Amino acid sequence: EDQVTQSPEALRLQEGESSSLNCSYTVSGLRGLFWYRQDPGKGPEFLFTLYSAGEEKEKERLKATLTKKESFLHITAPKPEDSATYLCAVQPRDYKLSFGAGTTVTVRA
């Protein structure tokens, strides 16, 4: 069975304090790994897709990387508006996404 584990569960940062979120996964085969942002009471908002080990994607203060067993989401110099829950999801084959429990990031001004 597909397993996705995200750590830490919660992360409190000072504005400007860079950090990384981890997503480790166990799947029979990986078609893609996806990062989403979710604000309270809202739907997941797509951030990145990674398809192969070594791949990196960047968007503003966020950078996602992928290895054969895990992915990292690096947040550089975060701002309060980066506060959200960040979700990792794996797709072992077409269609279904299997989500992790998420990391809730709080950035204090």
Place this chain on the structure above:
Amino acid sequence: EPEVTQTPSHQVTQMGQEVILRCVPISNHLYFYWYRQILGQKVEFLVSFYNNEISEKSEIFDDQFSVERPDGSNFTLKIRSTKLEDSAMYFCASSSSGNNEQFFGPGTRLTVL
């Protein structure tokens, strides 16, 4: 920017009643999905739909659930006889292909009393 829309935003129903949740996927997308998220828990896959048929479903998606694309724009999830444990946020998503990013709607909060 194209987006997935869902109605209603909040639905309250009595146990045993039927509910229909509605979604309008992004217009040029061909793959449609339903997920749910019980408060404080992971987002869970329910079903995927392509070419007017179910392509994959989870164990959660039992005989009480059904999906339909009644016209060229809407995608619906029906729960025939709701249970207390069906209370959750239900998200619709769509994608342009089976292994591309899925774009999610804002969700329908279903409360079963």
